[in-house]
Amino acid sequence: MKVLILAAGRGTRISRYLSGNPKCTVDIGEGQCLIRYTVELLKSRGIREIGLVLGYKAQVIRDVLKGQDVSFYYNPFYDVTNSIASAWFAKDFLTGDDLLIMNGDVYLEERLLDRILEEKKSPVMFADESRKETADYKFYYENGILKKYGKELEGDDITGEYIGIGCFSEEFLPEFVRRMEEMIDRQEHSVWWENVIYSMTGEQPVYVEDVGGHFWAEVDYIEDYERILEHRGVEKIVK
Numbered sequence: 001m002k003v004l005i006l007a008a009g010r011g012t013r014i015s016r017y018l019s020g021n022p023k024c025t026v027d028i029g030e031g032q033c034l035i036r037y038t039v040e041l042l043k044s045r046g047i048r049e050i051g052l053v054l055g056y057k058a059q060v061i062r063d064v065l066k067g068q069d070v071s072f073y074y075n076p077f078y079d080v081t082n083s084i085a086s087a088w089f090a091k092d093f094l095t096g097d098d099l100l101i102m103n104g105d106v107y108l109e110e111r112l113l114d115r116i117l118e119e120k121k122s123p124v125m126f127a128d129e130s131r132k133e134t135a136d137y138k139f140y141y142e143n144g145i146l147k148k149y150g151k152e153l154e155g156d157d158i159t160g161e162y163i164g165i166g167c168f169s170e171e172f173l174p175e176f177v178r179r180m181e182e183m184i185d186r187q188e189h190s191v192w193w194e195n196v197i198y199s200m201t202g203e204q205p206v207y208v209e210d211v212g213g214h215f216w217a218e219v220d221y222i223e224d225y226e227r228i229l230e231h232r233g234v235e236k237i238v239k
Contacts, residue, residue, distance in 0.1 A: 001117065001167075002097045003042055006193065007035060007104025008055025008078040008086045022057050023219045024104035025064055029234035033064050034219065035104055040068075041113060051093040052104070053086040055079075077189075087193040088184050094173050098122075101193060103164040105219040107228050112214035121207040122169035123176075123197055127160035130212035135161035136220065141208040146201055149194075160210060164218050166197060175200075 007024045024035040035052075042050055051071045054061055055078025062072065073090040075081065083103070087094075100116070108116075116126060125146065127139045138158045140148035148157055168176060180196045188195070197206055215231050217224045229235075 001047060001100055002049040002051065002093065003047055003100045003102065004051045004053070004087070004090055004093055005035070005038065005102055005104045006053050006083045006086045007061060008053050008058075008075040009083070010056045010079070020057075021060055022104075025060055026219055026225055028107065028228055029232045034107055034228075035061060036064050036068070038102075038104075038106075038108070039065060039070060041108070041110060043068075045113060045117060049093075049097065051090050053090050055086065081189040082191055083193040084180060084183060084191050084195060085189045087196075088180055088189075091177055091180070094177050096170065098170050099168050099173060101166050101168070103218065106164040107217045107219065108165075109215040109231070112211055112216055115211055115214060116165060116167065119167050119209060121167075121209070122172045123166060123200070124168075124207040124209055125166045125194070125197065126163045126211050127208050128163055128212045128214075128216065129160040129210045131161035132158045136218070137162045139208055144207055144209070146198075146206040146208050149198055149201075160208070160212070162194075163211065163216050166194065 007022060025033045028034050028037060039050060051073060053073045053075055055075040058074060071093065073093065075086040075089045077085060087101070127141070135158060137151055138149070138153040139146060139162050140153060140157045140159050149162070176196055179199055183196060200206055217227045219225050
């Protein structure tokens with residue numbers, strides 16, 4: 001399996017706590033930053049092909065990953081596009097093997113990555129049913145099939161919170177790339193990479209797997225960061 005990590009964005013909701021640095025470089029304890037932790041964790045599971053899309057303060061991320069064997073891609077329009085454009089700039093990476101796509105601000109505990117790497121379905125997105133009440137981006141799925149998605153879902157229309165990760169078979173990827181290119185051609189560059197998958201929900205099954213019970217966090221807000229520090233037993237308190 002190959003892994004593509006998208007880390008081009010500014011992270012405006014938490015940037016004031018990070019001295020203006022990319023949020024994937026946040027210190028998660030003992031001087032280790034999030035993105036280096038993720039790359040090293042992936043490599044510890046035998047994943048050798050890792051692509052990383054940069055944008056905002058790209059050199060900062062390159063510096064913290066110095067010495068790591070990572071293929072870098074660059075989205076020069078990171079300030080006026082969303083993650084679909086970042087995926088498009090790395091489209092040459094999206095061939096030749098099964099693929100995991102993840103957002104660069106996602107922290108995974110080791111056993112959660114192991115669970116994700118065991119998954120055989122495609123296309124499959126991952127959600128946490130234990131986080132319905134506090135969910136940011138919400139999924140509604142029935143019998144493991146995605147039906148609805150969005151931040152605006154409420155009440156019984158929420159089954160779980162999307163965790164920022166999807167897995168796709170090698171055979172599925174040409175269709176993903178084709179649709180992504182069509183969306184870019186239509187100037188739909190302000191949406192997430194996940195919208196390529198969402199566009200398929202009326203035509204084929206998009207699977208959802210629940211990973212509730214495993215620890216993860218997406219660093220959007222300071223509270224997310226503090227959850228990671230608490231999980232790792234780091235006493236640092238963010239002011």
